[in-house]
Amino acid sequence: MQVTLQPSGAVLTIKPGERILEAAQRLGYDCPQSCRNGNCHVCAALLVDGRVRQEGQVRDHGELFTCIAEPLEDCTLLWDGVLALGELPVRKLACQVSECVALGGDVWRVRLRAPAGKPPRYHAGQYLMIERENGEKSAFSLASAPHRGRDLELHVLARENSARALIDQLQRQGIARVELPFGDTHLAELPEGPLVLIAAGTGMAQMHSLIEHCRAQGFKYPVHLYWGVRRPEDFYSLEHWDEWQQLPNLYLHKVVSDLCGWEGRCGLLHEAVCEDITELSSVQVYASGSPAMIYATLDALVSAGMDAHQMRADVFAYAPRNG
Structure with missing residues (x-):
């Protein structure tokens, strides 16, 4: 029955x-x-x-x-309140803004602290919704990992007026009203095999959470990070980057798409992945970026031998492709 x-x-x-x-x-x-x-x-x-x-x-x-x-x-x-395996209840929290600092590339690191006695529950790779003064809500990936407890971290690109207004709001009020967790592109369970993480711009926040979680859990398989921006100056400072470079199973790649001639790698992210990893059948791919970038990456990797089910991205849920 x-x-x-x-x-x-x-x-x-x-x-x-x-x-x-x-x-x-x-x-x-x-x-x-x-x-x-x-x-x-x-x-x-x-x-x-x-x-x-x-x-x-x-x-x-x-x-x-x-x-x-x-x-x-x-x-x-x-029957309300029933949660599937790995699913967490969505909660509303009023968090203290503990830090709001520029990292370069017009990106701000926002750190929040949840109330004592109410540690947020989320999986690495999920996102939250933050409430603006007009009542509207905006989604931001959590750059922190669950082992950070009450401390949450966001990376906010503040080039548009709305994003700059949000930074101003957080600095003035000192309080952020958030709702979390959301998203199924997460690591509730670590895979038995290599990870390929693909991030465009501040999509790096989601990958930051995944890497820090893997590091805290002692993940032993290879992790390949591909971080892409349009111009070299769009890369922003990451607190743990130097530590990551010392990890024997973490491979870091920065890729610039629009302005070649810098000392690093040029081209598209999926091109770099296909150049480096010729056997894609055994990897799990997590990607973060615009819908156009995500679907172009999916098509390229599938053409290179990856099964489409091996790739996860929040875009698949909020911007499904017709057909």
């Missing part, structure tokens, strides 16, 4: 005689619950369709308690 959960859309396959909460936990879901006897009501859900047996009675509608309800046929439940 199957139980479909709304609003998440998750589908649970129930074994004969198994109760709903028991099945959900067996399948790796994090469910609201406190006890297992139906007295606390924490695990309550609304039966939308189907029939269940609860305390000897058959029910076909209304509230049920998932810890004691046994499906008799396929059912649909309205």
